Amino acid sequence: MSIQHVLLGVLEARPMSGYELTQLFSASTRWVWSAPQSQIYPALKTMEAAGLITGEQLQTGGRVRTVYSITEPGLAELRQWIGTAHPSPPSRDALDVQALYFDLVEPAVAKRVLTEFIAEQQAAAEHATAHSARLLAKDTELLRERLSHRPAAEHDRMARLKAHVFAGQAAVAEARIAWAREGLRLLDEA
Amino acid sequence: MSIQHVLLGVLEARPMSGYELTQLFSASTRWVWSAPQSQIYPALKTMEAAGLITGEQLQTGGRVRTVYSITEPGLAELRQWIGTAHPSPPSRDALDVQALYFDLVEPAVAKRVLTEFIAEQQAAAEHATAHSARLLAKDTELLRERLSHRPAAEHDRMARLKAHVFAGQAAVAEARIAWAREGLRLLDEA
DNA sequence: GAGTGCATGTAAAGTGTTACATGATTAC
DNA sequence: GTAATCATGTAACACTTTACATGCACTC
Known part of the structure; x- marks a missing residue:
């Protein structure tokens, strides 16, 4: 579930394409979270099917890309998740x-x-x-x-x-x- | 791989049965590592097949249990793993x-x-x-x-x-x- | 005899990583 | 033209969790 909420949090800033998200989550960025692109594209599909985000085909120059925006239900789900205490996973260092x-x-x-x-x-x-x-x-x-x-x-x-x-x-x-x-x-x- | 090395580390103390290991690794123990029993028994089988440990059937009272001991190759593998720096997994909190x-x-x-x-x-x-x-x-x-x-x-x-x-x-x-x-x-x- | 603890597994699902694969566009 | 970047996916595998399953021994 987490990856979806992290994606929602990023999309709250502004709509982004899968590619932009893979850049942000790449290990080299060393942001709060990292995820390979093979995880991000399927997650976006799932989230769109669940109505948490909507994809829109955009033309930038000669390029077509799908830009995803957070929806009202998506924002509600994000707020709900942020406000819930999740027990820490068992330490495994x-x-x-x-x-x-x-x-x-x-x-x-x-x-x-x-x-x-x-x-x-x-x-x-x-x-x-x-x-x-x-x-x-x-x-x-x-x-x-x-x-x-x-x-x-x-x-x-x-x-x-x-x-x-x-x-x-x-x-x-x-x-x-x-x-x-x-x-x-x-x-x-x- | 990690779970296997953790098990080797424990078995270096003394031979143990799968059941004893599941007790030690249960979440409630809150030791350095935790793992459910469904992970431990298959790992023991794998490790035995790899020659890192050997199982011996022991009779305690009316009970039969398989007690696993670390082997020489197992100890060598453990030492090798301990002496190798493993990069920290990406933070995901x-x-x-x-x-x-x-x-x-x-x-x-x-x-x-x-x-x-x-x-x-x-x-x-x-x-x-x-x-x-x-x-x-x-x-x-x-x-x-x-x-x-x-x-x-x-x-x-x-x-x-x-x-x-x-x-x-x-x-x-x-x-x-x-x-x-x-x-x-x-x-x-x- | 009923319940707890000992003892060992399998199955299914979720999560995450690595690798493979493709094609278009822009910059040099 | 060729390389880097943009852009999007699939496949296979590893790891972990939750749940299901079984049966015997010991204690009350």
């Missing part, structure tokens, strides 16, 4: 399992695993922090689209709420970095 | 998406979602902290099994490494709680 058994490998090997993890999380933290700052400055295309159909009085609050999400991602990444550094120390102890 | 669109619902509704999340994470943090303390005190059945076939000189280090994993889970939960509390504040702002 491979690194936690690896770390649990670090005593089975050479300390140097374990340290390399943690070092690579730290580098990865640092990149994630920086990315999230930068995106948070951009949102706070209302400096992303999607946010500007959203603000354009909302009263100016709400703009600051909206930007702060959205920036906060990415600030939270950065905070989690930093907590995990601190944890990994402590792990490096522990591996050196006798 | 429903609450992050919900929070991104909190401006679409009443503040009171959004606050209820965050409040429930905080309660959930607090429970998780307490559970992880308690388990970390138990490991540090070498006060879990599984850890004692592991220590029993390892030199005493390594015991403290092993306990510290394992306790550290759950301390990390608690730290992440606490970071998310702090984030959610800040979210509650932001929702009240104009």
Whole structure:
């Protein structure tokens, strides 16, 4: 179900084609969610059949593409989903399992695993922090689209709420970095 | 693949039956990993066929059960997996998406979602902290099994490494709680 | 004898990933 | 003309969850 709600959330900003959505959700974008295009096109079909979105054939230059817009029922479904607490899925972190058994490998090997993890999380933290700052400055295309159909009085609050999400991602990444550094120390102890 | 490595890690402590493993991995245990029994039994069959574990029929009282032990190739595979850095799966957190669109619902509704999340994470943090303390005190059945076939000189280090994993889970939960509390504040702002 | 716990499976469905496949348009 | 980008799909597989199913042993 989730992918559908995430798509609804994006389409609330403005109508988009499947291709635009695949760009936004591609792993390289590292947005809050990622999904391969093989998942997005079928989901759009399903959602259109369910009446949550409507597709319209548009001609841009010589190109034809199907642009999907969120419908009233789609918006209602989105609001309903946002307002419902969904229990967190059971934690399933491979690194936690690896770390649990670090005593089975050479300390140097374990340290390399943690070092690579730290580098990865640092990149994630920086990315999230930068995106948070951009949102706070209302400096992303999607946010500007959203603000354009909302009263100016709400703009600051909206930007702060959205920036906060990415600030939270950065905070989690930093907590995990601190944890990994402590792990490096522990591996050196006798 | 992961479930197989997690199972190998557990079986490194001592041989176990499928039933024991399902107990350990049941959602209620809230260990580092969870898996339903429908996943565990087929995985054990696959692993036995691959030579990573061997099953032995044992009679306990009037009961027959198949007890699986890790083999040399299984231990080698486990060590290999532990020593390899696996890139983190793309983040896919429903609450992050919900929070991104909190401006679409009443503040009171959004606050209820965050409040429930905080309660959930607090429970998780307490559970992880308690388990970390138990490991540090070498006060879990599984850890004692592991220590029993390892030199005493390594015991403290092993306990510290394992306790550290759950301390990390608690730290992440606490970071998310702090984030959610800040979210509650932001929702009240104009 | 009835209920709980031990013990082991299969089936169906949902979700997600990787790979394969195609064709048109625009920019160089 | 050729490469990159736009644009849209299908197929096969892996992983996970929920539900269905069975039967024996032990306790009350």
